[in-house]
Amino acid sequence: MSKNINYTEAIVELEGIVSDIENASIGVDELSEKVKRAAELIKFCRSKLTSTEKEVNSILSNLSTEEKAEEKQS
Amino acid sequence: MGNDEQVSQVRQVFSLFEITESIARMFRKHYATPYWIRAEISKLNLYPHSGHCYPDLVDRVDGKVKSQVRGIIWRDDLFEITRKFEKVTREPLREGINIMFLAYVKFTSEYGLSLQIIDIEPLFTLGELAKEKMETIARLKNEGIFNNNRVLEMPLLPQRLAIISANTSKGYSDLMVTLNGNPYGYRFHTRLFHAVLQGEGAIESIRKQLLTIKEIRAQFDAVLIIRGGGDEIGMACYDNYILAREVADFPLPVISGIGHSTNETVVEMVASINKITPTDVAYFLIGCFRTFHERIESAAHMLELASKVILDTNESRFKLMIQDFIKASQVFTNQQQQELSFTAMSIRDSVNAAVFNHRIALSRYETTTQSGPGRIIAQFANILKEKEKLLLFHNGHLFKKHSTSIDHIENKVRLLDPVNVLKRGFSITRFKGKALVPGINPGVGDKLETETLTGKIHCIVTENQTK
Known part of the structure; x- marks a missing residue:
């Protein structure tokens, strides 16, 4: 899997694959390949989500710590 | 009188002495008693050595001498007359005054006509002097200059003083001692203009110095006329029209301190400020300084108070403003922090929601990815089954059909077999x-x-x- 892919590209590709699967507009020959790709994309997106969530929470909690620190200084 | 010869024949010649003796006899006979006479002393002719006085007595009509006789006051009479005269009139016997005197009309061969004055009525002269004073006042008032000096504004600080006085006079000394000894340390800049301060000569002497001062008046704040310490005879000069006029119309304020106990003179009336004694003049000047000083101190005090009030007011206002500012900034920062917290919370919520949504979507995709292929394979399997069914279904027919044709073909083939x-x-x-x-x-x-x-x-x- 390409490391340059971002979440949006990944989700678009994933949605395409899922749509293909849902519509059964996918051949048996490429099915396993596509499912394998979808699983990879899901894994990637999930980890991306988790890391993003953690990062955001960490940034926001840092922000409130800074506020408190500033209050103490003033 | 006929011709010269006749005259010489009848002529009786007298020696001058015979004539004068004859006149003298006549005078002795007819003017044996003294007479009260009014006249002006035009010249006093006092001989200090002998102590006798030979005043020229005149009678003027409209300023012109109509009559003139020499008077004699013997030393003994003069002493008594002067004492009495000065006591009442406060004036010496001097030129220019009118007197009423008791005199023998005398004629001597040696000295001719003379009036031997044995008494003078001082009340007459007093009246004359009073009349002169009244006339001076009336003239100054008529000319509209009586109040000129009095309406001049006294400088706030009468510091540069032109002093008309005599450096030997006690009045001048009193003035200077008091001025320079003032306890507040005020400095006065004085310049003495020496003058005769009483008697007939004073008029011209003082006037001359006034004219001198007038020329350099920019150098002075006020003019002082200071006299004192001597006797109080000869003050009538201060009622003189010429001198009084000069003072009344003087461009600088005149302060008089000519120290006497008699009635106020015209000069003192028209002067801007009149104090009896030179010491009083000094006190007045120091008082002016003191008043000014107190005004300045009071103003300084007021200024201090006012500034303090302004500063205090502004300081408390400033303090209030600072408090308000602190409160306002606290409120503001609190609000901003709350808003930021809210924003952070809402960001967190949004992120969480978004993540949640994405998770759901991913789960769904995962489910689809997990279950989809099975479904697809099942579909394909179904299709295959269908095909198989179809195949099975059609197989019989096809098989029969094909086997028939195969039979035909077989026959044909058999017929065509080269073996045959x-x-x-x-x-x-x-x-x-x-x-x-x-x-x-x-x-x-x-x-x-x-x-x-x-x-x-x-x-x-x-x-x-x-x-």
Whole structure:
């Protein structure tokens, strides 16, 4: 899997694959390949989500710590 | 009187002495008693050595001398007369005053006509002086200058003083001692203009110095006329019109301190400020300074108070403003922090929601990805089954159909089988494995193979007649 892919590209590709699967507009020959790709994309997106969530929470909690620190200084 | 001869014949010649003695006799006879006479002393002619006085007595009408007689006051009489006169009039016997005197009209051979004054009525002179004073006042008022000096504004600080006085006078000394000894340390800049301060000569002396000062008046704030310490005889000069006029119309404020106990003179009336004694003048000047000083101190105090009030007011206002500012900034920062917290919370919520949504979507995709292929494979399997069914279904027909045609074909094939032809005696000749159909034309010497029902015969071409 390409490391340059971002979440949006990944989700678009994933949605395409899922749509293909849902519509059964996918051949048996490429099915396993596509499912394998979808699983990879899901894994990637999930980890991306988790890391993003953690990062955001960490940034926001840092922000409130800074506020408190500033209050103490003033 | 006839001719000269007659005259010389009847002429009786007298010696001058006989004549004067005759006149003297007549005077003694007819002017034996003294008379009260009014006259002006035009010249005093006092001889200090002998102590006698020989005043020129005149009678003027409209300023012109109409009558003039020499007077005599013997030393003993003079002493008594002067004492009495000065006591009442406060003036010395002097030129220019009118007197009423008791005198013997005398004629001596030696000195001619004279009036031997044995008494003077001072009340008459007093009246005359008062009259002169009244006249001076009336003239100044008529001319409209009586109040001129009095309405001049006294400078706030009368510091540069032109002093008309005598450096030997006690009044001047009193003034200077008091001025320079003031306890506040005020400095006065004084300049003495020496003058005679009483008697007839004072008028011109003082006037001359006033004129001098007038020329350099920019150097002074006020003029002082200071007298004192001597006797108080000869003050009538201060009632003199010429001097009084000069003072009344003087461009600088005149302060008089000519120290006497009699009535106020005209000069003192018209002067801007009149104090009896020179010391009082000094106190007045120091008072001016003191007043000014107090005004300044009071103003300074007021200024201090006012500034303090302004500063205090502003300081408390400023303090309030600072408090308000602190409160306002606290409120503001609190609000901003709350808003930021809210924003952070809402960002967190949004992120969480978004993540949640994405998670759901991913779960869904995962489910789809997990279950989808199975479904697809099942679908394909179904299709295959369908196809199989169809195949099975159609198979019978096809099989029958095909087997029938296959039978036909089999028959045909069987009919066409070369074996059957061979049975009938035909053979198949092949050149290089291929049947000799038109087009294939072997040459002489080529080897051919002929198949028969029973076997193969190998031949060699000896002749070829095919075309």
